Amino acid sequence: MSPRVSCSSIAILALVLQILILADARPRASLDHDHPSCLCTALQSCWPDPSAWDTFNSSIDGRLIEVLPPAAPCHESHFDEQACQIVREKWSSPFWRSDQPGAMQASNWEASGDQSCLISSPRNSSCSQGSVPVYAVNVSTPSHVQSAVKFASAKNIRLVIKNTGHDFFGKSTAAGSLSIWTHHMKNMSFHHDFVAKRCSVSPVSAVTVGAGVQWEELYQAVFKQGKVIVGAGGVTVGAAGGYPQAAGHSPISPAFGLAADNVLEYEVVTAAGDLVVANGCQNKELFWALRGGGGGTFGVVVSATHRTHPPLTNLAFAVYTINATDRSSFLDLLTNFAVIHPSLSEAGWSGYFLLSSQSLQLSRQTLLVLYILPNKDVSFAKSTLAPFLDYVEKHPKLQGNGSVVSLSSFQEYYSQFLCGGQNSCVNSNGSASPGALSSRLIPKSLFDSRKSVEQLSDALISILERYPASILGAFVAGGAVARPRDENAVNPAWRRALLLAIISSGWSDGASLEEQREVARNVSAANKLLIDLTPGSGTYINEADFNEPDWQQSFFGEHYPRLQAIKSKVDPSGLFRCHHCVGSEKWSDDLNCPRSSE
Structure with a gap:
């Protein structure tokens, strides 16, 4: 396969990532x-x-x-x-x-x-x-x-x-x-030997950030410390707010866990107006809820302490663009691509892939892959991809190009992938147009049989056929994310998942309400194909459908009753209210009144 990939391909995926980060429901x-x-x-x-x-x-x-x-x-x-x-x-x-x-x-x-x-x-x-x-x-x-x-x-x-x-x-x-x-709460302090207050545990490397710190600011500071951190792909996202409170996935999550797994302590203003510290040793129920129970729900976080990690070196970076000429070959391509993911997960791969279709009638469907493999050399990386790449090379109706290259650090990946080759993303542009979004966690068990993998591939192609949407695959589960744990409120479906499939579609600024609603209906209908295929799974709160059916189960799984109990205790009057947040079923659609008064 020719080792060529266009910069525009990377730009397309980066743009879709921005759409997913910035689009609303x-x-x-x-x-x-x-x-x-x-x-x-x-x-x-x-x-x-x-x-x-x-x-x-x-x-x-x-x-x-x-x-x-x-x-x-x-x-x-x-x-x-x-x-x-x-x-x-x-x-x-x-x-x-x-x-x-x-x-x-x-x-x-x-x-x-x-x-x-x-x-x-x-x-x-x-x-x-x-x-x-x-x-x-x-x-x-x-x-x-x-x-x-x-x-x-x-x-x-x-x-x-x-x-x-x-x-x-x-x-x-x-x-x-x-x-x-909270945007101007920009305080930031690093700790070489952090121990959460009132705890007797081994010290770890960490950083405490105010509620206004954004990931671009924190990434740059962490890199200067010679560390890495589990953070967002959207560099203007807040580092202490809804991202870690809802789980927070990252391309290095398979190595270190979700963002919620890496939060060591919060400072929170409660509904009573009290400033409290929440960690594994005090206000433990609140700490449990804040790590996975969703932002804007249990209090106002004024600071968060994240664990930092040793630098990742010798990253293998795989960038491939593969085109199919008809539906049958595209189905075969996606099935063979999906089948290798359990072994890729075992090897330590993670990253993102994009599925798009100019038009199935125009016979051009594209799979764009951008994956990283930390702490492994290019030779090992190529050996894990070889069966799939050999299949693509020999297939008469597939055209692929790309390569695996060596990156010296996660910082280099960050600058190339997220910042378009710049050391900082601060001058980046391209806030996404309004749009609709949905997602589904695809459990690892689905990959146990080729038949179920074919059903997944068929569902993904059907979405592209029926709706004007793009699909981003976030290969960010497995590994450390799958580690059994109950120390936080992260949706247990994350622990069973291998992929997060994200569907997005947009509209122009000034589109009519009916045009917006039509886009949103289509995204919901597209997501139903994945929901039907993955009963008992869930979704990622921050990239979910605004009208997610059975949202309590989809967002929080079996943790929801415990979260409800904590919400009732820390915010009995419901001062903190938001759409499809814990306890929101009590309130009217605009969240201003008790539902019984309508």
Whole structure:
């Protein structure tokens, strides 16, 4: 097989990864219920008056800010020519978006139904607040968080928590709400011999990060320490928030476990406004829930301590593009590719593959593979891939090219794959357009027979045939992820899985609600093909379908009853609410009122 692969192929996969990182699920309408048992929003008479806000602002060192939709400077009511030019230039930058208190990484979460403020609409068009919070507390200390929590609780205000806006379910924004914006809590400290508070355990290498630290910042700092860390593929994702709290997968998870497995300690502000430390020796139930039970649910995390690991060296990096000319050959290709994954997992491989189809009628379907093998040489890596590559070489209807190369470190992989060859991703662009997303954990047991593997391959091709979608395969389970453990709330389906299959499809900015809903319906229908094939499995909370059926089981598995009990204990009034989060079945669709009041 010719050792050639185009840079555009890597760019395509990187773009799809960005879509999956930044895309959201689907639009929803917001309801206001003027009822004493409902939370108070800005459109209701119960909303605090200006003097109450002034008093609150004085108590938090003047950190309260009025929040506007990010496109507001380009509309008549707030028009600012210079600011509007910046907005238009930066609109697609995930770094710029993460710096805006009212911006989400996918712009349709800034809308509430058909109420929105679009960058694509004329200057004299309506600019609605949509789902953008009315106020945000730009917190810089835990005490600011405590004050905001106590104020929201005392005034019965709808509260949300936001760092960067990487959020598929609209968890970190809500119409008429108050936002705790953690983005500027950038403290970071390394520990050569970390021991969690009140614990008597062997010390380990670790780093403690504030709630506003993003993975690009943390990766660079960790690399300077000569270490590696289990982190996100989206470098503008927060390092302490929803990513590790929901599990957090990484290409080095098979070597070191999920992000949740590597969190050693949290500092958390509870619903009562208390600042507590949660680890394996104190507040143990809360610590268990925070590692896998989902973000925005059990409290406001103000810092997280992650374990760091010795550097990975001599990585083998496999990049292959393989084209099939008809459905039968594509089915054969995917089946033979899938069959080798148990042995690849045993060898230590991980990474991502992308399935795409220009059109099955145009007879061009593509499998793009980007896998890494840590601490092994190229010769060994090629030997593990040889049976599959020989099959591709001899198949008359398959055309493949690519190679296995040696990388000196995980940092080199990071710069080549995530940053397009740059040492830092800070200048990267390309925040994804709005879209819909779903995923399914594919259990290792499915690979026990060729028949079931063929069924999986057929389902994947059927998705590409029926729906305008892309499929990303995250080969990030197995290995250390599969290690039996019950010390955290990570969905047990992760421990049984080998792959995570992620389906995505998008729409243009300004698409109608019906167009958006149609895309979302298609993604849900596509995901059902994988759900039917994998009964009893689950999904990854952060990359799941907004309308995931039986979400309690799919997100949390057998852990859900225990999570419910912990939620009732640490947040009995439900101050922290989000879509399809633990305990959310109690509330109306807009999460403002008890469901029984509807």
